[in-house]
Amino acid sequence: MPAMLADVFRGHPIHLPHSHQPDFTSLRELPDSYSWTPKDDILFAAAPSPPTAVETIPLIDLDHPDAANQIGHACRTWGAFQIANHGVPLSLLQDVEFLTGSLFGLPVQRKLKAARSETGVSGYGVARIASFFNKQMWSEGFTITGSPLNDFRKLWPQHHLNYCDIVEEYEERMKKLASKLMWLALNSLGVSEEDVEWASLNSADLSWAQAALQLNHYPVCPEPDRAMGLAAHTDSTLLTILYQNNTAGLQVFRDDLGWITVPPVPGSLVVNVGDLFHILSNGLFKSVLHRARVNQTRARLSVAFLWGPQSDIKISPVSKLVSPLESPLYRSVTWREYLQTKATHFNKALSMIGNHREE
Numbered sequence: 001m002p003a004m005l006a007d008v009f010r011g012h013p014i015h016l017p018h019s020h021q022p023d024f025t026s027l028r029e030l031p032d033s034y035s036w037t038p039k040d041d042i043l044f045a046a047a048p049s050p051p052t053a054v055e056t057i058p059l060i061d062l063d064h065p066d067a068a069n070q071i072g073h074a075c076r077t078w079g080a081f082q083i084a085n086h087g088v089p090l091s092l093l094q095d096v097e098f099l100t101g102s103l104f105g106l107p108v109q110r111k112l113k114a115a116r117s118e119t120g121v122s123g124y125g126v127a128r129i130a131s132f133f134n135k136q137m138w139s140e141g142f143t144i145t146g147s148p149l150n151d152f153r154k155l156w157p158q159h160h161l162n163y164c165d166i167v168e169e170y171e172e173r174m175k176k177l178a179s180k181l182m183w184l185a186l187n188s189l190g191v192s193e194e195d196v197e198w199a200s201l202n203s204a205d206l207s208w209a210q211a212a213l214q215l216n217h218y219p220v221c222p223e224p225d226r227a228m229g230l231a232a233h234t235d236s237t238l239l240t241i242l243y244q245n246n247t248a249g250l251q252v253f254r255d256d257l258g259w260i261t262v263p264p265v266p267g268s269l270v271v272n273v274g275d276l277f278h279i280l281s282n283g284l285f286k287s288v289l290h291r292a293r294v295n296q297t298r299a300r301l302s303v304a305f306l307w308g309p310q311s312d313i314k315i316s317p318v319s320k321l322v323s324p325l326e327s328p329l330y331r332s333v334t335w336r337e338y339l340q341t342k343a344t345h346f347n348k349a350l351s352m353i354g355n356h357r358e359e
């Protein structure tokens with residue numbers, strides 16, 4: 001029985017005050033505990049892109065004959081891109097958005113019945129990275145790993161089965177899409193299935209992979225310029241596929257450009273390179289630093305499909321991508337070890353896996 005994501009934080013309890021969430025809707029002013037300054041996050045005030053900025057992550061049509069190269073280029077330059085013609089039915093995206101809105105619209109006491117435990121992954125609460133910041137984030141989240149049945153029964157005693165079906169179908173579609181994207185990106189580097197033996201059993205067998213679904217809600221905020229929806233982070237995944245409702249808020253960071261907003265494109269999905277893909281590609285693909293801002297007029301919802309290998313598979317740079325005269329940039333690591341390193345060292349985790357830490 002492979003170790004599952006749900007066990008990953010058993011030895012890493014974290015105390016987060018899920019139950020002290022304010023009633024976001026009733027606040028006219030931002031409480032001090034939600035007011036961020038550059039002292040709370042050094043990149044908080046880093047150059048935001050002007051509203052007229054033309055540059056943002058590329059939108060790639062998966063039906064385009066050159067899609068693999070476009071994906072490879074986006075992974076090397078931005079670590080993120082949007083996709084159209086991805087094959088996930090619009091009706092399913094709408095169902096997932098409806099489920100997410102309905103979940104966060106429940107009374108807080110009901111949501112707390114499914115609160116995430118201190119050592120758990122699944123359930124309702126603030127993002128796990130909240131423990132690294134002095135200020136609170138203007139958001140609430142719900143994480144799903146494995147079957148959501150038990151949690152959903154507590155949330156919707158009558159309709160939980162319908163919602164479970166939606167999650168199951170969404171995860172099924174997402175895992176096929178994630179695998180397709182991974183191979184398109186790797187193929188663009190000349191890496192094929194024989195070069196990654198743990199993932200190459202046969203392309204229809206995705207049992208080497210696992211995932212978590214993170215639902216996010218960013219309520220309308222009275223003072224968005226001082227608030228933070230989800231603080232800057234990279235995902236620990238191979239790839240993350242993100243659905244955002246029709247409300248801007250996601251930003252990606254580029255050293256040369258600062259924070260760049262990712263405009264919502266109806267029906268499209270955002271793809272982020274995660275830290276494990278950065279490691280696998282020996283640093284050629286960049287795991288993207290991203291965050292979510294909030295606004296004064298429209299609540300924002302997002303759904304992140306966080307995808308990686310089974311917890312005990314060792315990920316190391318593909319040997320074809322390491323020059324014969326150099327050692328790999330990263331040592332090998334399982335997703336379990338990496339999540340645990342991240343739980344303790346947050347954004348330093350990737351450099352801690354590096355083989356050249358003194359540089």
Ligand SMILES: C=C1C[C@]23C[C@@]1(O)CC[C@H]2[C@@]12CCC[C@@](C)(C(=O)O1)[C@H]2[C@@H]3C(=O)O
Nearest residue numbers: 121127128129143212214233235236237306
């Ligand atoms: C598999 C996982 C990735 C994640 C930690 C988790 O165990 C489940 C939630 C994921 C999430 C979503 C919001 C941002 C993030 C950094 C966090 O705090 O929880 C990611 C984690 C991650 O990618 O490291």
Ligand SMILES: O=C(O)CCC(=O)C(=O)O
Nearest residue numbers: 214216250291292302304
């Ligand atoms: O809400 C967003 O746009 C970002 C969400 C995110 O980064 C995450 O869930 O990991």
Ligand SMILES: [Fe+2]
Nearest residue numbers: 233234235290
């Ligand atoms: Fe993220």
